[in-house]
Amino acid sequence: MTCPDGASSAQALTVALLALPDTTASTLFGLFDLLQGTCRDWHMLMHQTEVASPFRPLIVSRDGLPLHAANGVLIQPHAGLADAPPTDVVIVSDLAVSPWQPLGERYDVEVQWLRERHAAGATLASACSGALLLARTGLLDGYEGTSHWGYCENLQLEHPRVRWQPDKSLVISGEGQRMVMAGSGTSWHALALYLIARFVGAEEAMQMARINLLDWSSTSPLAYAAMMRTGQQNDPVIARCQEWAALHYESEAPVAAMVQMSGLAERTFLRRFSQATGMSPLDYVHTLRLEDAKQMLEAGELPVEAIALEVGYQDAGFFGRLFRRKVGLTPAQYRRRFGVLARRLSGVASED
Template sequence: MTRSDHVESLSPLTVALLATPDSTASTLFGLYDLLLGTRRDWQQLINQTDVESPFLPLIISRDGQPLRAYNDVPIQPHASLGNAPSVDVVIVSNLAISPFEPLDDRYDQEAQWMRERYEAGATLASACSGAILLARTGLLKGCEGTSHWGYCDCLRREYPEVHWQPDKALVTAGVGQRLVMSGSGSSWHALGLFLIARFIGAREAMEVARMNLFDWDATSPLAYAAMMRTGQLADPVIARCQEWAAQHYDGEAPVAAMVRISGLQERTFQRRFAQATGLSPLDYVHTLRLEEAKQLLESGDLPVEAIAWEVGYQDAGFFGRLFRRKVGLTPAQYRRRFGVLARRLASVATPAAAVGAH
């Protein structure tokens, strides 16, 4: 049974889309439509078959009452924080809040609810400036984060313990990589496609991209399709090792370090790690390193040898062979395929910068 077949046989994954008076309707409803149309729209168009989406998106607000989003768009929530069903994913969409205006306690009820959902095993995600609220939960401490480029400086001052990366379109962090952030503007497309790829499969993420005419090179959900498999919370020892690996995967002998951190015998550690994550500790480290390498290949011109060193491989030849075996492309082929957006943005920005200089 394929992963997609397995998901299709189960109840749909419940995704809570948080709605507030500062939510922007385009991102909130865009994500809602994207998730509800997963599998359904493609099958209707290509196979003339009526199927249900593997996602159940629900709009959730503090009290469940009708509200008006930013720009006065009416929203009718499905539920309140108090009566919302159990959820698999919580998404904070873009918030029209000034980066220079402290959030204070305005949405502390929502932040507390998000923390509780995370502790129950849910994935938390933010689109663009929604990272303001995700950061308010305190769950990003010590992790990487991203948001709209115009917000990262202010977020860095307010949350200095978070390693803000404005140049990254998408960042995952936390235990089991269950904190997901997309960056500027329409990168909510990348967030939606990433969630589809992670929970349903890369093939269906590609179908959604083709159905909606998303620029595949811009969103590149396949870049994130092999991200860490989640769902393990039952083994706190392994969870602690995962958290450590997320920050130190580029060091020497990370598996041996995790064994020491666990306090377990090596064979016991290997067995429990595989049971909890579905991967051997070494494969887990390789996956973390390769996902970082993908982002470096997408976003810049650093030589492949330097990227290998950056993510923890001293042998660039080994890195290249491993990358091709795991990804299906050489690092150079991957850069050519998924680095298109960066070149396009550079070509567009250069004339504007020249005009601004005058």
């Protein structure tokens, strides 16, 4: 499945986000927003076009009536368990409960519904302490699982047939690998990226990572910055030059070529280009080059010097200094950080 794009649009995947009185609102709504923003946000920022998300996230509760999350935030579900549509994925977000106080039978209705959805073919997922509900389904018995490190000890006591891995931020487990579990804290970000990569594609997952500054390590936000390739569209002369630059940015003198193509005096061209894009033509070309350099660093092992040449820089030293100034990381550091993430997401996308 790919991002909806005209005639290639595919039916949206329904993702049910289970809401309970112990639900943490930030994770529930954070997952909802990331899934709903998949593809949509990238196309809006990069192409100024509107596309729908390939996901259809729905908040589902026991009876479909409004309820308050653990922090008092009002949740308005889209459906109850009985009238929820067929689902491709069900997510249990984290629960604000003590790891040392068993849930008992409090959520057995939801646990049975999870079993039924899994039997119907849905992938089940949990974020952080949401693993408490997945474990009660019995579907993890004999498999690995993860949760917040503070919960794993008690989960091991209550569910000894599950191999709990508190040091893992993400575990793919269960029959047919249809149990996906995120560990501590904000590892729900990893869960969202995994689901996007698995059901839509690695490229779309990387887009969401870069837009929302999602990573498993501390990284300068500049490293995620992407080129707004289309800029403003109210100047057709400049728009035509932008289109040319996107295909010929590696040319030896791209700014001079754009000036000639525009038919404008150089000073007039520089002024109109800046007004349309918010940057000078040279900065625009640098940004195009660096954006493609990022993709090369993410995707393969081509030497930095070769990448510099590929994107139009004869001097690899200048390229390295420019990259660090604009991105906040050296090319080698960027590759170590995002090459791993890109390969991981590509591997997820190829599993199916």
